[in-house]
Amino acid sequence: MSARPDKLGDLVVVVVGASSGFGRGSAIKLAAEGSSVVIAARRKHMLDEIVSEIESGGGSALAVEADVTDPAQVSEIAKSAINQFGRIDVWINNVGVGAIGYFWDIPIEDHSRLIDVNLKGLIYGTHVALDQFIIQGYGTLINTGSIDSEVPLALQNTYAATKAGVLSLSRTLNEELRLAKMEDIKVGTIMPWAVDTPWWTHAANYTGHEPRMAMMDDPEIVVDAIVRSCLRPKEERPVGWKAKASDMSHHLIPDLTERLSANIAKKESDRGDPRSFHTGAIHEPMLDGMGMDGGIRARMKREDAND
Incomplete structure (x- = not known):
């Protein structure tokens, strides 16, 4: 049994969902710190x-192609890490796709x-990580959750439900690890506010308007939180202060917080530029005038599983 490293420069870190967004930023920053x-x-x-x-800056990194929806491929991530570095100190589940609109649409x-x-996909990564x-x-x-993990947000229905599941899983695992006297294994959940990342253009959009949210945060503060959590x-x-305020408000006045959040989400959606809609059987929305391909579901399937 090895001792837990206490410096970033001594860590071996797996980042799942590292091709863009928080995952990419976290991997680069951790490598710069010596991980x-x-x-x-x-x-x-x-x-x-x-x-x-990373290597041009003197860091050490290994790339593993994997789809998080395939448990066998997720297992290969761990095997590759062990073969290359001998252990895994930190596993970061940074996976997520979105769909915006009324649930029935x-x-x-x-x-x-x-x-x-x-x-x-996050459960598969969690199982593999805990085994090691x-x-x-x-x-x-x-685990990368969202403020939606605590505050369910209108027009992000199933996305919010999955992020609530992420937080619930993390809480449950910490209790089980305590009961099993495995308290040297820690589970944390990152809960950002809406952040200015490619999520908004990758998400399936059924609102009829450009996807947006009020006062989006810079992704750098989320990257810093992930690195600190290692x-x-x-x-x-x-x-960030908006996520902290929303989290506290929901604990104190949950119904009012949910109603206010829903009103903000609807107002911001209505302010977005109108979108035209594909009228085929699956009613795929279109991205007009943005230099992107029309079917967002096709985009989800190409780019989603590990962004």
Whole structure:
């Protein structure tokens, strides 16, 4: 049994969902601090670019192509990490796709896709990580949730449900680890406010308007929170003053907080530029005038599982 490293420069970190967004930023920042990073996603060419960037700066990184919805491929991430570095100190589950709109306007296959990626994919990563941590006797699991994990947000229905599941799983695991006297294994959840990342353009959009949210945060504060959690994980870590205020408000006045949040979400949606809609059988929305392909569901399937 190895001792838990207490410096970022000594860590071996797996980042699942590292091709863009928080995952990419976290991998680069951890490597700059001296961590050995294993980055995983579906888009291997983007992972290879990140590895080249890290290695050119003197860091150490390994890219593993994997789809989080396939448990066998998730297991291969861990095997590759062990073969290369001998252990895993931190596993970061940074997976997520979205669909925006009234629940009944979103096709059932999109609801299913969100569950496959956001919840089942995260569960597969969690299971693999804990298997390794139990062998080692220590480890830190970081799950990327959302303020939606605590405050259910209108027009993000199934997305919010999956993120609530992420937080519930993390809470439950910490209690089970306590009962099993495995308290050197920690599980933390990162809970950002709406952040200015590609999520908004990758999400399936059934609102009829450009997807948006009020006062979006800079992704850098989320990356910093993930990096801090590698050494000092918290079961719940709301990121930024808006997420912290929303989290506190929901604990004190849950019904009012949910109603106000819903009103804000609807107002922001209505302010977005109108979108035209595909009139085919699956009613795929279109991205007019943005230089992007029309079918957002096709975009989800190409780019979603590990962004």
